Amino acid sequence: xxxxxxxxxxxxxxxxxxxxxxxxxxxxxxxxxxxxxxxxxxxxxxxxxxxxxxxxxxxxxxxxxxxxxxxxxxxxxxxxxxxxxxxxxxxxxxxxxxxxxxxxxxxxxxxxxxxxxxxxxxxxxxxxxxxxxxxxxxxxxxxxxxxxxxxxxxxxxxxxxxxxxxxxxxxxxxxxxxxxxxxxxxxxxxxxxxxxxxxxxxxxxxxxxxxxxxxxxxxxxxxxxxxxxxxxxxxxxxxxxxxxxxxxxxxxxxxxxxxxxxxxxxxxxxxxxxxxxxxxxxxxxxxxxxxxxxxxxxxxxxxxxxxxxxxxxxxxxxxxxxxxxxxxxxxxxxxxxxxxxxxxxxxxxxxxxxxxxxxxxxxxxxxxxxxxxxxxxxxxxxxxxx
Amino acid sequence: xxxxxxxxxxxxxxxxxxxxxxxxxxxxxxxxxxxxxxxxxxxxxxxxxxxxxxxxxxxxxxxxxxxxxxxxxxxxxxxxxxxxxxxxxxxxxxxxxxxxxxxxxxxxxxxxxxxxxxxxxxxxxxxxxxxxxxxxxxxxxxxxxxxxxxxxxxxxxxxxxxxxxxxxxxxxxxxxxxxxxxxxxxxxxxxxxxxxxxxxxxxxxxxxxxxxxxxxxxxxxxxxxxxxxxxxxxxxxxxxxxxxxxxxxxxxxxxxxxxxxxxxxxxxxxxxxxxxxxxxxxxxxxxxxxxxxxx
Numbered sequence: 115x116x117x118x119x120x121x122x123x124x125x126x127x128x129x130x131x132x133x134x135x136x137x138x139x140x141x142x143x144x145x146x147x148x149x150x151x152x153x154x155x156x157x158x159x160x161x162x163x164x165x166x167x168x169x170x171x172x173x174x175x176x177x178x179x180x181x182x183x184x185x186x187x188x189x190x191x192x193x194x195x196x197x198x199x200x201x202x203x204x205x206x207x208x209x210x211x212x213x214x215x216x217x218x219x220x221x222x223x224x225x226x227x228x229x230x231x232x233x234x235x236x237x238x239x240x241x242x243x244x245x246x247x248x249x250x251x252x253x254x255x256x257x258x259x260x261x262x263x264x265x266x267x268x269x270x271x272x273x274x275x276x277x278x279x280x281x282x283x284x285x286x287x288x289x290x291x292x293x294x295x296x297x298x299x300x301x302x303x304x305x306x307x308x309x310x311x312x313x314x315x316x317x318x319x320x321x322x323x324x325x326x327x328x329x330x331x332x333x334x335x336x337x338x339x340x341x342x343x344x345x346x347x348x349x350x351x352x353x354x355x356x357x358x359x360x361x362x363x364x365x366x367x368x369x370x371x372x373x374x375x376x377x378x379x380x381x382x383x384x385x386x387x388x389x390x391x392x393x394x395x396x397x398x399x400x401x402x403x404x405x406x407x408x409x410x411x412x413x414x415x416x417x418x419x420x421x422x423x424x425x426x427x428x429x430x431x432x433x434x435x436x437x438x439x440x441x442x443x444x445x446x447x448x449x450x451x452x453x454x455x456x457x458x459x460x461x462x463x464x465x466x467x468x469x470x471x472x473x474x475x476x477x478x479x480x481x482x483x484x485x486x487x488x489x490x491x492x493x494x495x496x497x498x499x500x
Numbered sequence: 501x502x503x504x505x506x507x508x509x510x511x512x513x514x515x516x517x518x519x520x521x522x523x524x525x526x527x528x529x530x531x532x533x534x535x536x537x538x539x540x541x542x543x544x545x546x547x548x549x550x551x552x553x554x555x556x557x558x559x560x561x562x563x564x565x566x567x568x569x570x571x572x573x574x575x576x577x578x579x580x581x582x583x584x585x586x587x588x589x590x591x592x593x594x595x596x597x598x599x600x601x602x603x604x605x606x607x608x609x610x611x612x613x614x615x616x617x618x619x620x621x622x623x624x625x626x627x628x629x630x631x632x633x634x635x636x637x638x639x640x641x642x643x644x645x646x647x648x649x650x651x652x653x654x655x656x657x658x659x660x661x662x663x664x665x666x667x668x669x670x671x672x673x674x675x676x677x678x679x680x681x682x683x684x685x686x687x688x689x690x691x692x693x694x695x696x697x698x699x700x701x702x703x704x705x706x707x708x709x710x711x712x713x714x715x716x717x718x719x720x721x722x723x724x725x726x727x728x729x730x731x732x733x734x735x736x737x738x739x740x741x742x743x744x745x746x747x748x749x750x751x752x753x754x755x756x757x758x759x760x761x762x763x764x765x766x767x768x769x770x771x772x773x774x775x776x777x778x779x780x781x782x783x784x785x786x787x788x789x790x791x792x793x794x795x
Contacts, residue, residue, distance in 0.1 A: 185598060235783065239529065240737055240741065244737060247778050254768055260768060370726055427617040429613035430613035441603065
């Protein structure tokens with residue numbers, strides 16, 4: 115079985131896109147229909163910053179789901195750690211801003227190391243459920259607030275006196291935007307280097323056939339724990355930037371729904387491709403935000419209830435969109451753009467799994483070896499064709 | 501002592517709810533390898549359908565009849581929703597387990613959001629006969645009858661499921677399918693029909709759980725299903741995937757432990773202890789209490 119080589123980095127495209135994104139907040143221009151204000155207005159910059167943060171978060175999730183095939187339902191926990199950790203450490207401890215962020219970063223390594231070590235003892239669906247349970251434990255901790263630090267249902271505001279002035283106030287929305295852009299660039303580069311490294315190749319091999327990796331003498335457990343910790347750490351950093359952008363911690367980032375939304379973002383954009391996940395995260399955030407504004411607009415208020423009521427919950431439309439993508443466009447946006455719908459050298463990570471990939475040993479022994487053989491044959495013919 | 505008794509009975513009631521949700525999940529997973537997130541949506545659909553019918557009929561008929569008609573309507577609608585979902589969508593992705601999981605995630609998000617949009621996010625009070633809120637004295641403890649109803653229903657469902665699985669032909673097919681699906685279809689048995697049947701059973705049990713949740717807490721909300729679902733997942737994992745007796749045992753352990761810890765410890769500790777229990781079970785026995793060791 116071939117492990118697809120990463121396409122050559124198209125440096126020029128990336129650099130130009132980042133440069134364009136960097137000068138956007140300097141333009142005083144309206145973009146009709148797309149945004150409801152000038153590009154340099156605080157509202158639009160705030161939305162753009164959120165889109166970038168969630169794009170970065172979606173890329174961290176893609177490292178696990180798209181590249182390693184780990185279906186985690188607990189990724190929100192580490193994002194929430196960054197969000198709540200920053201607020202709580204800044205408020206409760208006297209470490210200064212840099213010290214606080216450093217402490218949160220250490221937490222972003224220690225917590226996933228502990229949780230991942232336990233969760234990765236089981237595979238596949240059981241892994242998905244266990245990560246969900248741990249995320250739920252985090253959500254309960256935040257909501258019930260046993261130590262009186264998280265603010266329970268109301269959440270907790272960021273102590274602005276402890277935050278450097280450049281990130282405080284509406285006048286500095288631009289700086290927050292640039293920070294979010296920097297986050298995207300850093301996460302992208304780290305993820306890119308990691309997935310292209312020998313370790314990253316093993317992650318993709320685990321996605322394709324975990325048992326074979328084991329047979330070749332590599333311990334899948336260690337590689338999976340590595341990607342779990344790396345992705346979670348990056349998610350924690352996304353949480354730190356998010357809390358600076360929104361100015362406080364809110365329990366919605368800990369809910370199971372939020373962790374499911376991360377999955378929606380990645381699949382929408384195209385799992386297994388970093389830029390796909392980035393686009394998915396940005397697109398989801400944009401639609402979520404704009405649909406909510408649309409539902410509140412007077413023109414919608416005049417529509418019949420059959421249309422108006424479902425519009426009032428953006429998640430309904432986005433959930434349906436997701437179902438359509440899963441059923442008909444399994445490659446997501448990235449699949450549409452590149453014209454590869456799971457065929458060819460790259461396929462969505464869930465295509466063609468479930469046979470004798472060793473991850474579901476019960477089906478493997480139950481005589482469902484045929485799909486593997488078929489796939490191997492397919493890979494061979496593709497190799498010849500290329 | 502009476503407090504302990506009351507806690508035990510409430511814990512048993514909670515265990516009953518967990519079991520009703522978990523048994524359907526466990527069966528569906530055992531046979532089809534689908535982690536069915538939409539299970540929580542069946543629960544919501546059943547509960548709201550029952551409430552709608554009961555609210556429409558309320559006042560025209562005796563309260564008991566209204567409740568029973570509501571229960572029936574909820575079960576029928578929930579079961580139909582499950583069958584439609586299986587035949588219309590899940591079947592399209594046969595053999596693609598992760599795709600099926602993603603599909604059910606989307607359906608859960610969409611259906612929950614739609615319920616919230618139509619009925620609002622505030623809890624809706626359900627119509628139940630006054631008897632449900634009366635208390636029965638058991639060993640000095642005043643136990644609300646709704647708790648007893650849940651316990652009795654769960655025990656009855658457990659007995660019926662075991663009978664169905666162990667003593668009927670379809671039960672045999674399902675058990676054989678859980679063991680070795682490829683072999684069953686190779687023998688010329690229509691496994692696809694068994695899939696639909698299992699989804700229907702899961703939908704009915706989840707709707708029942710949704711309606712009983714309404715009598716248990718006195719109200720229903722659109723998000724109730726999702727939070728129950730997570731504890732049901734924990735129950736399924738602790739009990740062992742695909743094992744109904746395992747789910748029953750794990751539901752008892754989780755329900756009771758949660759109640760005791762939430763009362764004698766601090767609020768919320770019980771929920772955290774349950775997750776800790778999950779971690780311990782995974783470390784000591786990754787296949788769950790009654791799950792089979794896969795080789």
